[in-house]
Amino acid sequence: MPGASLDALRDRLRGLGRVVVAFSGGADSAFLAWVAHDTLGSEGALAVTAVSPSLAGDERRDCASLAAEWGLAWTEVETDEMAQAAYRANDGDRCYWCKDALLRAAGPLAAERGATVVLGVNLDDLGDHRPGQRAAAERGASFPLVDAGFTKNDVRSWSRRLGLRTWDKPAAACLASRLPYGTPVTLARLSGVERAEAGLRALGFGAVRVRHYGDTARLEVPLDRLADVVVAREAVVARVRAAGFAYVTLDLEGLRSGNLNAALSLTRPPG
Numbered sequence: 001m002p003g004a005s006l007d008a009l010r011d012r013l014r015g016l017g018r019v020v021v022a023f024s025g026g027a028d029s030a031f032l033a034w035v036a037h038d039t040l041g042s043e044g045a046l047a048v049t050a051v052s053p054s055l056a057g058d059e060r061r062d063c064a065s066l067a068a069e070w071g072l073a074w075t076e077v078e079t080d081e082m083a084q085a086a087y088r089a090n091d092g093d094r095c096y097w098c099k100d101a102l103l104r105a106a107g108p109l110a111a112e113r114g115a116t117v118v119l120g121v122n123l124d125d126l127g128d129h130r131p132g133q134r135a136a137a138e139r140g141a142s143f144p145l146v147d148a149g150f151t152k153n154d155v156r157s158w159s160r161r162l163g164l165r166t167w168d169k170p171a172a173a174c175l176a177s178r179l180p181y182g183t184p185v186t187l188a189r190l191s192g193v194e195r196a197e198a199g200l201r202a203l204g205f206g207a208v209r210v211r212h213y214g215d216t217a218r219l220e221v222p223l224d225r226l227a228d229v230v231v232a233r234e235a236v237v238a239r240v241r242a243a244g245f246a247y248v249t250l251d252l253e254g255l256r257s258g259n260l261n262a263a264l265s266l267t268r269p270p271g
Contacts, residue, residue: 002157009148010039016142018115020106023047023074024055025063028120028152030166031159032145034070036118042073048109050079050102053190054174058198066166077105088185092131094176099132103139117141124152170207179212192244199239203232207255215246223254 013019013036021033036045049055049063060076067074079101081087087097103117110117119136121143126133133143145155159167176185178193189212196210196217205225211218217240221229229236229250240248 002154002161004148004150004154004158006035006158009035009144009150012144012147013039013045013118016116016118016144018044018113019046019118019142019144020110020113020115021045021047022102022106022117022119022141023049023063023067023072024120024172025049025059025066025166025169026120026172027159027166027169028122028145028155030066030120030169031155031164032118032120033066033072034159034162034164036144037070037072042071045073046109046113046115047072047074048106049074049076050105051076052079052101053082053187054098054176054185056172056175056194056197058201059172075109077109079105082185082187090176090179090181090183090185092181094181094185095130095132096135098174098176099135100139103136103141107139118144120155121146122150122152122155178210183212188244196240196243196245199243200236203235203239205229209255210240210243211251216249217243217245217247218249218251220251220253220255226250226252226254 019036019040021029021036023029023033033045033047037047039045047067049060051060063074066072081098081101084097084101087094087101106117117136117140119141121133122145126146156167175190175193179185179189183189193210193212197208200208200210200219205221205228207222209220211220219229219236219240237248
């Protein structure tokens with residue numbers, strides 16, 4: 001049973017009046033978009049998907065599919081983070097510039113509707129390195145899941161109870177998150193990661209990350225799928241090489257969301 005109250009979330013959304021939901025199609029934003037629509041209706045809740053080279057094509061299509069299935073008021077907005085040198089540099093604040101671009105694109109839609117931009121940030125997200133949250137807060141965005149006390153487990157539990165097919169959807173961070181900090185974000189690198197991951201999903205590896213280390217791809221899958229990668233070694237290597245990588249490695253620690261932040265923390269002074 002989820003520990004957080006769905007009524008508390010609905011009350012928080014009603015308190016905001018009208019909302020524009022940043023809708024990436026992941027479990028958190030999908031849940032928030034569904035509840036906002038169910039609580040406030042199409043007039044009170046608009047789901048907005050930010051479109052840029054860092055959004056995988058499969059995720060963009062799934063956003064459109066979910067919006068149609070659930071009857072959401074939904075639109076796409078183009079974001080311009082790739083035009084910003086600070087974003088392309090891919091330092092520890094890359095996500096700040098990504099969220100800043102999102103809020104600049106979604107802000108006019110919110111202003112037209114007299115609405116607040118809301119993001120699917122949950123309590124578990126607060127402990128990691130997430131400069132994007134700072135950018136969103138600085139531009140007046142709200143985090144209703146946090147306000148209502150929702151953890152990631154609460155989101156998935158309530159999603160399952162409500163019959164939302166996103167309840168067990170693997171986390172799907174933006175493609176730029178596959179590049180180690182300090183590796184410049186380029187269209188070619190994002191495309192290579194997207195093609196490699198799409199190829200692996202076609203082989204049945206739904207939860208997968210392809211980390212980009214120049215001509216080497218480091219694959220992350222859940223620990224219980226490590227042996228499956230070895231069994232399918234030839235097909236896996238062929239799919240990843242077809243995406244432009246010369247070498248294919250397997251991370252024996254398995255899939256860890258945000259694991260590149262660990263390397264970042266080693267370069268920062270304590271305090």
